Amino acid sequence: MTTERSVAITGIGVVAPGGIGTKAFWEMLTAGRTATRTITLFDPTGFRSRIAAECDFDPAACGLTPQEIRRMDRAAQLAVVAADEAVADSGLEVDALRPDRVGVSIGSAVGCTMGLEEEYIVLSDGGRQWLVDHRYGVPQLYGYMVPSTLAVEVAWRVAAEGPVALISTGCTSGLDAVAHGAQLIREGSADLVIAGATDAPISPITSACFDAIKATSPNNDDPAHASRPFDRDRDGFVLGEGAAVFVLEETSAARRRDAHVYAEIAGFASRSNAYHMTGLKPDGREMAEAITVAMRQAGLGPDDIDYINAHGSGTKQNDRHETAAFKRSLGQRAYEVPVSSVKSMIGHSLGAIGSIEVAASALAIEHNVVPPTANLHTPDPECDLDYVPLTARDHRTDVVLSVGSGFGGFQTAVLLARPGELS
Template identity: 75%
Template sequence: MSGRRVAVTGIGVLAPGGIGTGAFWNLLSEGRTATRGITFFDPSAFRSRVAAEIDFDPEEHGLSPQEIRRMDRAAQLAVVAAREAVTDSALDLGAFAPHRIGVTVGSAVGATMGLDEEYRVVSDGGRLESVDHTYAVPHLYNYLVPSSFAAEVAWAVGAEGPSTVVSTGCTSGIDSVGYAAELIREGSADVVVAGSSDAPISPITMACFDAIKATTPRHDDPVHASRPFDATRNGFVLGEGAAVFVLEELSSAQRRDAHIYAEIAGYATRSNAYHMTGLRPDGVEMAEAINVALDEARLNPEDIDYINAHGSGTQQNDRHETAAFKRSLKDHAYRTPVSSIKSMVGHSLGAIGSIEIAASALAMEHHVVPPTANLHTPDPECDLDYVPLTAREWTTDAVLTVGSGFGGFQSAMVLARPERSPA
């Protein structure tokens, strides 16, 4: 390790309820929800009929007709978020050698919407057993390989350094940024445009989650359907979105007097090697990731001011997380505010980890902890301070954000003000 430290100097967010970082933070700080009945297709045949959709017109956000034709919706979201992040950073990427600029993009399910739509076309709505490929779009291969996401972002920002897609399920958004930070720490890049994107609201995705009853059937009340840590919760609300960051070496950012949202002070990931979708109730693997991230940041449990939880709103996840926080932070877990923004923007699978990093950095920026919306009836087994309903003014100099994903992935990241972390 070179000892180089990593700063977040630019943020771009496209999330349900508003496009752009400002609209995203307004939604969170006001405790508003962006969940609604599905409008992208007719959901009447499904058990779960609610989602957190983005009202997104790619042309309005600078994408050309050719780019729109070439890119799946998730890639479009990633590119627009990347452009916002670069602009926000006020960083002149032209001043860097292109091979010193990297890209990492996380995604759990890749070009789901594009593939789903193209199968519908080439199979004539599922009626043809042997599909007719001549009806497919010419860029179908780009939908098949998620590496196209990283390529599109790299082309958009002029990056010729390491370019990678990280796909670790619902921890992809944390893991992609954690990997990007390591590229800077080890000296493989000076700047990395990093984040994640997923646009999974399609019939095939809804059918998959319906089959395992992971998503909520509360379609009669979509605004209040996502209820993390509430005793009446009964599954998550599928969402979509993207969040992208400009990461650069801390001392370089300080020399150019950049606005620094946070330092990525610590990161770790673990696997439970236990079950594809099941979680042990003791939370030991997530607790181990938290402990390692704290050690890397050289912070103690009592230094954490706020926890941005995975908080999916499933029975087992919320209890698993609660146990992990108690195991890793000990008594300090009871004194630390915790919240889940999935209550407001849904669960965008691989994208949500980066969206939650953005929420954590903005919580530090404003010294405000976003709430857990729809938390009216606390689960007695989830007995921490989950900041119900209303945002809270709170000193947030060091934030822990965590993720949990199918396959047993457990990831944790510590964001801190540079002066707070001795790393």
């Protein structure tokens, strides 16, 4: 990687369960609090899993107009609010930018799920009519059908006229969208990219789908402790929602304007297992390959990794798969470096979670604090690494590895480094 096209994170915006805004998000993580609870966004009676990590989100209080609220699906609202915070945090004046040199890269796994489901209920008379009556559809219905609407809303917000893309690779979408944004800067296609991800999947259809394959936790009587990555007694993930958006810019340009740089994006890689839609091979080979390639791209080795922000969904096959991947790619270093999963506190927001975890990784570098894995009381003997149970840890953190795993066999690794660490 050449220093003249290295990529810096200069702005962070987060809308997450447990708190709106980056400050509230980080305070919750470092306190080890959980935001999982009984679902309130719809009546979950009759569902196998009736818990989720919801955002206490008021779009009007976050600055959206009545017209914007009517037009946008909840996922778009989360993305735009996070983008507003990121741009403000960066200190950039959007009006002063060259629009053709500003790009947008937004990830999402399930797009405008809530808007689509709400409209289907109306058009089909609660599912009673097989042939829906289009006359009752809102004008925004076509936009709900097209996932790229989410990226378009962010592009309109920042007047971006450069490359604009919606990245949808399942649960790695958030990592892949940030990586794509960084690549646009590296290759010279843009000078600045608004990158991140959003998903608002807490709806009956999504819950029913995960119920059907028994992927989500049925621990409805104790939702605060239901998300238990790497714990022997874990029984599935907890659905979440949220968004995280970043301002990415060329590092040299950020330094010229004396911007605050949270971290540099040092390397990234993705692989697929070409194996099964939801299954994972226990050896973790494809994730290990993504980690190895990302380290090679960054010019880093296993001993340089100070913290791993794990996928850590809380399913048995995932936790064992990535534990094997860390050992395979990092060797002995895997036993020495702290690893944790923030999904234990904010649930699994599908495509959004990768970007939310990038935010946690950048803040770990910023503050030299590693977030904990909440609810980890009885470690799985097959998950025998240092998973930072229950309590955040002060720890010098110069390089963070963040990984994601998604249905379809997607595996992504992203490396963040302290500013100047790669010079």
